[in-house]
Amino acid sequence: VCLSLSLCRYGRRKVVLVSAALAILCTLGMVFSPAFWFFTVLRFLNGLLSLALYNVSYTLGMEFVGPTKKKVPGMIMNLAFTLGHVLLTGVAYGSGSWRMIQLTVTLVSAGVMLCCWFLPESARWL
Numbered sequence: 001v002c003l004s005l006s007l008c009r010y011g012r013r014k015v016v017l018v019s020a021a022l023a024i025l026c027t028l029g030m031v032f033s034p035a036f037w038f039f040t041v042l043r044f045l046n047g048l049l050s051l052a053l054y055n056v057s058y059t060l061g062m063e064f065v066g067p068t069k070k071k072v073p074g075m076i077m078n079l080a081f082t083l084g085h086v087l088l089t090g091v092a093y094g095s096g097s098w099r100m101i102q103l104t105v106t107l108v109s110a111g112v113m114l115c116c117w118f119l120p121e122s123a124r125w126l
Contacts, residue, residue, distance in 0.1 A: 013116055016056050020113045023049040027106045031099045053112060054081070060119065084108075 026046040033039040058077055065073050091104050 012056050012060055016116050019049045019052045020109045023109045024106055027102050031102045
């Protein structure tokens with residue numbers, strides 16, 4: 001509900017930027033967390049922010065295609081999500097610790113922030 005209200009009020013681009021920035025901060029906080037409870041709280045917040053990023057990105061991506069052609073782009077977006085999990089197993093195998101995995105995930109959120117500057121606010125409003 002809060003995400004829907006903030007999308008209507010502030011726009012998709014700002015919500016994506018704020019969510020990605022907060023996800024980066026949460027992930028960096030997880031890397032340097034002093035206690036397990038602190039890690040768990042930050043992981044929960046990071047999960048909420050990741051869900052917000054996915055929902056906004058999916059909605060924005062679906063606005064670019066017509067109503068009869070939404071199947072293939074929707075499957076491609078879900079395939080990218082699955083491919084990311086597969087690649088993460090390779091990163092986990094190649095890294096020395098879980099902290100390096102978290103730092104690698106932080107780079108993905110930074111990439112989202114960089115891509116956001118090239119996205120329009122909404123395709124339907126143009």
